[in-house]
Amino acid sequence: MDAVTVRIEGRGTQEADWDDCVWLDALPSVEADTVLLGARRLVVVSPHPDDEVLGCGGLMQAALAQGIAVQVVSVTDGEACYPDHPRWTTARLRDARRRELVTAMQALGMDASHVTTLGLPDGAVARHETDLAAHLAARLLPGDMVVAPWVHDGHPDHEAVGRAARAAAISCGARTLQYPVWAWHWLDARAAGGPWTSAQRISLCTDSQARKRLAMTAFATQTGTVEDLDREPVLPEHVLARFRRAYEVLIG
Known part of the structure; x- marks a missing residue:
């Protein structure tokens, strides 16, 4: 997440408001098996x-x-999440966040072999968008399902990654879906309608929810459970609450 745009300020839309959101509740609910039907590989771009x-x-x-x-x-390695921090420097954060990602993958049943790190500069992905799209296109094959951030998520890195992944998937004949992250912060839960013409809620079983929550705790630099942080973490409790739902939303 990190280096956010002006729309991502304060506490944002609370999870209690999303619980009562009419347009979110109206999204069709499907099982993950249905979404994954025919996929030879799932490529998640983060x-x-x-x-x-x-x-x-x-x-x-x-x-x-x-x-x-x-x-x-x-x-990216998310190394710019705490700019100018005297102890959590970019180098320290880069190393820590790579380790956290591996721990999170283990919580989901994977290991480091499932992760490819590109090391593009945090906060400046848009400057490398064309190269990123080319790199992804070289890795993809027809039959892949590519999942990347929503192209209007509100964070410049998210939007650039979403655009690059979509372009790469189209060029390779791969399927593509998008996931919102920061959109839950600034979208209006009380609006008459939602922003997506095509989106669905993916149901998560109890065990899947538990594993996901455990994986979320691996990102200690983001949740604030590390020493010497002395400032508001990127993922405080009210943000984490948006991702403890019994479903995930995929667009497309």
């Missing part, structure tokens, strides 16, 4: 370590359960 778990940690588990190969492409 702007920063944690976005892949928050956005589709349940879908990754469902793919593994079906014997579908899962690959996570971690575009």
